[in-house]
Amino acid sequence: MILADLLITGVAEAATLAHGPVPRIGIAAGELSRIPDAAVAVEGGRFVYVGPERGVSRKVRLRPGGRRFDAAGGTIVPGFVDAHTHVLFAGDRAFELPWKAQGMDYSEIARRGGGILSTVRATRRATREQLLRETGQRLAAMARAGTTAAEVKTGYSLTPGGEVELLRLVPVLAQRTGLRLVPTFLGAHAVPPEYRGRPDAYVDRLIRKSLPIIAQERLAKFVDVFCEPGFFSVRTSERLLRAAHSVGLGTKVHADEFVRSGGARLAARRGARSADHLLAANVDDVRALAHAGVTAVVLPATAFGSTSARRSPARELLDAGVAVALGTDCSPNSWVESMPLAVSLAVHGGRLSPAEALTAATVNAAHAISLEEAGTVEVGRPADFSVFPVPTADHVGYRYDVRPSVVFRQGNAISSRTLRQ
Amino acid sequence: MILADLLITGVAEAATLAHGPVPRIGIAAGELSRIPDAAVAVEGGRFVYVGPERGVSRKVRLRPGGRRFDAAGGTIVPGFVDAHTHVLFAGDRAFELPWKAQGMDYSEIARRGGGILSTVRATRRATREQLLRETGQRLAAMARAGTTAAEVKTGYSLTPGGEVELLRLVPVLAQRTGLRLVPTFLGAHAVPPEYRGRPDAYVDRLIRKSLPIIAQERLAKFVDVFCEPGFFSVRTSERLLRAAHSVGLGTKVHADEFVRSGGARLAARRGARSADHLLAANVDDVRALAHAGVTAVVLPATAFGSTSARRSPARELLDAGVAVALGTDCSPNSWVESMPLAVSLAVHGGRLSPAEALTAATVNAAHAISLEEAGTVEVGRPADFSVFPVPTADHVGYRYDVRPSVVFRQGNAISSRTLRQ
Numbered sequence: 065m066i067l068a069d070l071l072i073t074g075v076a077e078a079a080t081l082a083h084g085p086v087p088r089i090g091i092a093a094g095e096l097s098r099i100p101d102a103a104v105a106v107e108g109g110r111f112v113y114v115g116p117e118r119g120v121s122r123k124v125r126l127r128p129g130g131r132r133f134d135a136a137g138g139t140i141v142p143g144f145v146d147a148h149t150h151v152l153f154a155g156d157r158a159f160e161l162p163w164k165a166q167g168m169d170y171s172e173i174a175r176r177g178g179g180i181l182s183t184v185r186a187t188r189r190a191t192r193e194q195l196l197r198e199t200g201q202r203l204a205a206m207a208r209a210g211t212t213a214a215e216v217k218t219g220y221s222l223t224p225g226g227e228v229e230l231l232r233l234v235p236v237l238a239q240r241t242g243l244r245l246v247p248t249f250l251g252a253h254a255v256p257p258e259y260r261g262r263p264d265a266y267v268d269r270l271i272r273k274s275l276p277i278i279a280q281e282r283l284a285k286f287v288d289v290f291c292e293p294g295f296f297s298v299r300t301s302e303r304l305l306r307a308a309h310s311v312g313l314g315t316k317v318h319a320d321e322f323v324r325s326g327g328a329r330l331a332a333r334r335g336a337r338s339a340d341h342l343l344a345a346n347v348d349d350v351r352a353l354a355h356a357g358v359t360a361v362v363l364p365a366t367a368f369g370s371t372s373a374r375r376s377p378a379r380e381l382l383d384a385g386v387a388v389a390l391g392t393d394c395s396p397n398s399w400v401e402s403m404p405l406a407v408s409l410a411v412h413g414g415r416l417s418p419a420e421a422l423t424a425a426t427v428n429a430a431h432a433i434s435l436e437e438a439g440t441v442e443v444g445r446p447a448d449f450s451v452f453p454v455p456t457a458d459h460v461g462y463r464y465d466v467r468p469s470v471v472f473r474q475g476n477a478i479s480s481r482t483l484r485q
Numbered sequence: 486m487i488l489a490d491l492l493i494t495g496v497a498e499a500a501t502l503a504h505g506p507v508p509r510i511g512i513a514a515g516e517l518s519r520i521p522d523a524a525v526a527v528e529g530g531r532f533v534y535v536g537p538e539r540g541v542s543r544k545v546r547l548r549p550g551g552r553r554f555d556a557a558g559g560t561i562v563p564g565f566v567d568a569h570t571h572v573l574f575a576g577d578r579a580f581e582l583p584w585k586a587q588g589m590d591y592s593e594i595a596r597r598g599g600g601i602l603s604t605v606r607a608t609r610r611a612t613r614e615q616l617l618r619e620t621g622q623r624l625a626a627m628a629r630a631g632t633t634a635a636e637v638k639t640g641y642s643l644t645p646g647g648e649v650e651l652l653r654l655v656p657v658l659a660q661r662t663g664l665r666l667v668p669t670f671l672g673a674h675a676v677p678p679e680y681r682g683r684p685d686a687y688v689d690r691l692i693r694k695s696l697p698i699i700a701q702e703r704l705a706k707f708v709d710v711f712c713e714p715g716f717f718s719v720r721t722s723e724r725l726l727r728a729a730h731s732v733g734l735g736t737k738v739h740a741d742e743f744v745r746s747g748g749a750r751l752a753a754r755r756g757a758r759s760a761d762h763l764l765a766a767n768v769d770d771v772r773a774l775a776h777a778g779v780t781a782v783v784l785p786a787t788a789f790g791s792t793s794a795r796r797s798p799a800r801e802l803l804d805a806g807v808a809v810a811l812g813t814d815c816s817p818n819s820w821v822e823s824m825p826l827a828v829s830l831a832v833h834g835g836r837l838s839p840a841e842a843l844t845a846a847t848v849n850a851a852h853a854i855s856l857e858e859a860g861t862v863e864v865g866r867p868a869d870f871s872v873f874p875v876p877t878a879d880h881v882g883y884r885y886d887v888r889p890s891v892v893f894r895q896g897n898a899i900s901s902r903t904l905r906q
Contacts, residue, residue, distance in 0.1 A: 158839070158883040165800070165836040201874070205887070365885060379586070400885035405826075415586040418579070453622070462579040464786060464821035465886050466626070 066112050066123055068105035069130040070475045072451070073117050078102035078140040079422060079457035080114055080441040087359055087387030087431040088423050096419035096457065104140060106447040109474035114441055135451045138469055141422060141460060142439050143212025143448035144403035145429035147361045148340050148391030150250075151202050152230055152237075153220045154195055155186030157396040170322065171294060180220070180254045183396045187220035187230075196236060202394065203241040205401040207478050210468045212448035213244035215391070215433045217288060219253030224273035227251040231283040242473050244448075246433040248316060249274065249284040252296050252304055267300050271307040279311035285434055286337060288316040291327040298326040305334045314434060316361075320345040332356035338389065338432045341366070342377055347384070350377070354385040359432045362424070363393035364409035365400040378414035378424070388416075389432035390424040404465050411461035418461030447475040487533050487544055489526035490551045491896045493872070494538050499523035499561040500843060500878035501535055503863040508780055508808030508852040509844050517840035517878065525561060527868040530895035535862055556872045559890055562843060562881060563860050564633025564869035565824035566850035568782045569761050569812030571671075572623050573651055573658075574641045575616055576607030578817040591743065591818075592715065601641070601675045604817045608641035608651075617657060623815060624662040626822040628899050631889045633869035634665035636812070636854045638709060640674030645694035648672040652704040663894050665869075667854040669737060670695065670705040673717050673725055688721050692728040700732035706855055707758060709737040712748040719747040726755045735855060737782075741766040753777035759810065759853045762787070763798055768805070771798070775806040780853045783845070784814035785830035786821040799835035799845070809837075810853035811845040825886050832882035839882030868896040 078099045103120040105113035113124050126132060160178040173179050187195065206214060216237070218230035227249060234247040251270045259266035278284045287308035291301040305315045314337045319327025321341035328349035331339035339345075339353055340361040353360055364376040381388050390410055392400045400406070403425055410421040430439035441449055450468035452460055460466055471478050499520045524541040526534035534545050547553060581599040594600050608616065627635060637658070639651035648670060655668040672691040680687035699705050708729035712722040726736045735758045740748025742762035749770035752760035760766075760774055761782040774781055783797040802809050811831055813821045821827070824846055831842040851860035862870055871889035873881055881887055892899050 156880070156883065158877070158879045161832060161838065161879075161883060164833070165838065167836075205874070208888075398885065399883060402886055405886055411582065412585070415588075417582065417586065453626070456579070458579045458582075459577070462577065462582060462820060464819065465823055465826055467629075467888065 065125045066105060067127055068107045068112055068124050069127050070106040070133065070447070071124060071126050071130065072104045072133045072135055072140070073120065074134040074136055075102040075104065075117065075140050075451070076100070076137045077456045078104060078114065078441060079142070081142055081423060081427050082440050082442040087389070087428045089382065089385055089387050096422065098457065102140065104441065104449070106475035109447055111441060111443050111445055111447050114443055137455065138451045138453050139455065139457050139459070140441060140449055140451055141457055142426040142441050143450060143471065143473065144210045144425050145433065145435060145439050146206060146211050146214035146391050146403055147338070147389045147429035147432040148363055148393050149214050150217050150219060150393065150395035151214070152195070152199050152216050152218060152233065153183050153187050153396055154190035154198055155183060155396065156399070157182060181257060183220045184222050184254070184256065188226065192233070196233060196240070199233070199237055200240050202401055203237060203243055206392070206394070206403070207241060207243055207471060208467070209402040209404055210450040210471055211243065211403050212471065212473050213246070213430065213435055213438045215246045215248055217248045217250040219250035222251070222254065222256035224251065224269045227270070228274050228277050228283065231278065242478050244435060244438060246435060247284045248286040248288050249278055250288040250290070252289040252301070254290060254295055263296050263300050267296065267304050271304060275307055275311050275313070279313060284313060286314040286316050288318060290318040291330060292318065292322055292325055298330050301327070302330055302334065305330070305336065309334070316340060320349060324349070328353055331358050337434065340391070342381070345377065350381055350384045350386060353381070359387045359389050359428065361389045361391050361432050362410065362414065363391050363406070364414050365406050366393045366398050376410065376414045378410050378416050382416065382420060387428050387431070388420070388424045389428040390421065391429065402465055402467070404460060404467060407461050408464045412464070416461070418458040421461045422457055448473050486546050487526060488548055489528045489533055489545050490548050491527040491554065491868070492545060492547050492551065493525045493554045493556055493561070494541065495555040495557055496523040496525065496538065496561050496872070497521070497558045498877045499525060499535065499862055500563070501862040502563055502844060502848050503861050508810070508849045510806055510808050511803050511841065517843065519878065523561065525862065525870070527896035530868055532862060532864050532866055532868050535864055554891070558876065559872045559874050560876065560878050560880070561862060561870050561872055562631070562878050563847040563862050564871060564892065564894065565631045565846050566854065566856060566860050567627060567632050567635035567812050567824055568759070568810040568850035568853040569784055569814050570635050571638050571640060571814065571816035572635070573616070573620050573637050573639060573654065574604050574608050574817055575611035575619055576604060576817065577820070578603060602678065604641045605643050605675070605677065609647065613654070617654060617661070620654070620658055621661050623822055624658060624664055627813070627815070627824070628662060628664055628892060629888070630823040630825055631871040631892055632664065632824050633892065633894050634667070634851065634856055634859045636667045636669055638669045638671040640671035643672070643675060643677035645672065645690045648691070649695050649698050649704065652699065663899050665856060665859060667856060668705045669707040669709050670699055671709040671711070673710040673722070675711060675716055684717050684721055688717065688725050692725065696728055696732050696734070700734060705734060707735040707737050709739065711739040712751060713739065713743055713746055719751050722748070723751055723755065726751070726757065730755070737761060741770060745770070749774055752779050758855065761812070763802070766798065771802055771805045771807060774802070780808045780810050780849065782810045782812050782853050783831065783835065784812050784827070785835050786827050787814045787819050797831065797835045799831050799837050803837065803841060808849050808852070809841070809845045810849040811842065812850065823886055823888070825881060825888060828882050829885045833885070839879040842882045843878055869894050
């Protein structure tokens with residue numbers, strides 16, 4: 065008899081995403097691991113039973129004081145893993161909307177005082193407590209939408225010391241919100257005003273001042289770089305990534321978002337954990353990623369927010385044999401906290417099947433941020449999952465931005481909706 | 486002293502949308518009626534105080550047993566009015582997604598057994614209770630996202646009697662969900678299989694069999710028609726609209742969605758309450774709508790769900806002097822329940838300001854479905870409103886699909902999120 069402190073019954077379908085290779089490439093609808101009429105049991109924060117509801121009472125015994133939860137015909141999916149966020153910032157950029165409505169692009173908005181450097185000013189001015197409070201509210205909204213783990217990039221301080229201080233906030237945020245957070249050092253998010261025209265001098269400082277502390281104190285899992293004209297060249301980016309590898313840090317690349325600038329090739333050449341965005345990548349770039357085994361992180365909500373008609377190349381990447389992961393890219397430029405929105409955009413605009421999109425938002429996203437334990441509903445794994453009020457997991461991508469009834473992190477409900485009078 | 490049974494304080498901003506003409510055209514960000522640091526009081530389901538929090542204790546007295554609610558620095562906006570929904574149906578069309586992923590269009594999907602007629606089969610087969618339950622779940626999800634009033638179209642029975650029976654379900658749904666629902670007769674949603682190739686014969690039947698009952702029993706406020714090649718011609722549509730007017734019913738037109746077929750001109754000529762979709766309307770059509778005072782209902786989530794790159798012409802309509810309203814267009818083809826998603830799509834893709842989009846989603850939408858009391862936060866009006874966890878109303882459009890902390894309908898909380906263990 066299995067002892068449990070939480071038992072969930074009344075589950076129309078459990079999408080377990082179990083028993084497959086990680087990362088997964090090109091999972092079709094029929095291949096998604098599913099259990100119809102399921103039950104799930106949790107003990108000490110981990111799954112101890114994932115299987116049919118029929119006969120569960122003979123296999124699982126709820127401890128005295130244990131909780132029983134009726135999913136009321138809903139569907140269980142693994143907690144979402146948001147593989148790419150810029151969620152750690154202060155202030156907002158609602159003031160840019162009239163400019164965007166006029167069709168101004170990223171660089172024109174930057175010239176008028178908007179863009180990344182505007183948020184850098186707000187973040188440098190903010191107190192530690194303000195940063196924690198504002199970022200914590202965003203992370204809580206992510207959790208309500210079904211996210212249980214997320215990557216958190218720095219990048220809005222843009223001084224070698226300030227960027228390290230941002231990294232130190234990530235464990236505090238994890239503790240306050242109950243989310244698993246993976247810190248990424250994105251000191252090379254933009255060239256700070258103090259180094260205008262001298263990106264190499266700035267990257268030198270990051271390599272000499274920031275990386276040793278990060279490596280020594282294990283403050284980040286990854287080093288990322290914004291490899292794009294006007295930001296950091298391929299050559300400069302490569303220098304930073306080499307330095308990161310040499311001190312034992314993983315790497316990521318903001319690659320080929322605006323123009324085809326060589327970021328995907330760089331990620332493939334350096335064996336980065338992921339290449340992210342890829343809107344302008346061509347078929348050769350995609351082949352290089354597939355050959356190098358680099359995971360592609362696609363961010364369909366970012367294209368939704370831009371005035372361009374470009375769509376995330378999720379389908380093309382999958383068809384070429386690249387493992388695809390999803391993220392929100394939450395930032396002051398595209399303030400999206402909902403992974404279900406990213407999933408439905410990947411389906412409706414990115415032409416993934418609901419099963420492929422769900423895989424990208426869970427197991428593959430976990431792989432993209434080296435969180436191999438997360439992203440599946442399997443015995444022995446952490447009990448991070450959501451109950452969605454839909455009859456099958458396909459409906460999470462079919463419907464637009466459906467939200468969960470309840471989200472569990474290590475077996476504890478971190479969000480739900482109930483009537484309040 | 487004003488007596489109240491509900492008092493809300495701690496409101497960073499109340500977007501009242503009060504004291505203006507209805508419908509509203511081209512409201513810019515600065516013109517939105519806003520009260521910073523506000524309080525709101527309700528008595529008997531209607532607002533009795535809407536003003537600054539400062540001094541409210543000298544003006545408003547909470548009754549014994551009355552409820553006090555702290556908005557915690559959130560923003561009050563009027564309950565959303567969803568001006569266009571096909572929410573009354575059975576089943577789903579998730580099976581079409583692989584076809585959509587291959588780029589098939591609406592008519593090709595219909596030829597393969599998908600499309601409207603697939604949902605017609607499911608709806609004809611469904612029991613009354615199944616229809617009420619499935620539709621009620623969608624309406625409940627809409628309410629959780631901040632909608633307090635919605636239009637509900639028929640159109641998935643496609644027999645003169647069945648369409649009337651669908652109308653009879655709308656008051657039952659209103660009673661079960663607590664939403665204000667406005668029924669629209671869309672018997673002319675598609676040509677039913679029994680009348681293939683004979684749209685005029687079908688419309689004759691609707692005019693002779695359905696309209697008299699609808700008019701006599703006041704079952705619908707509007708008659709709508711799908712005026713598009715392959716559905717109903719301008720001439721046939723016009724015959725139906727004339728008949729509707731002659732029995733005292735209002736009219737709406739599904740106009741110029743796929744091709745420029747003359748629907749907007751028809752709406753202008755017949756003085757319809759609204760012309761809806763308008764993706765293919767040209768500048769002359771838009772001028773005709775402006776001249777005739779027809780409200781345009783734009784549905785940006787529908788374009789999001791299609792594989793085409795077409796955007797809702799919200800900006801062009803507003804600039805031409807047309808009052809713009811918003812809806813979700815929730816249907817089995819684009820299953821979207823969230824008005825905040827429609828608002829953020831109107832801002833980011835449709836190039837409206839957040840204030841314009843909010844106006845379109847509230848007062849203008851109320852006008853589009855003749856619900857003139859709804860859509861504002863004003864003393865004497867029904868207390869239908871939401872508290873969003875954002876510092877200003879602009880953030881509802883700036884952020885992507887932000888959801889309310891709590892939604893009130895006639896002063897009663899119909900949804901909230903609270904922690905549940």
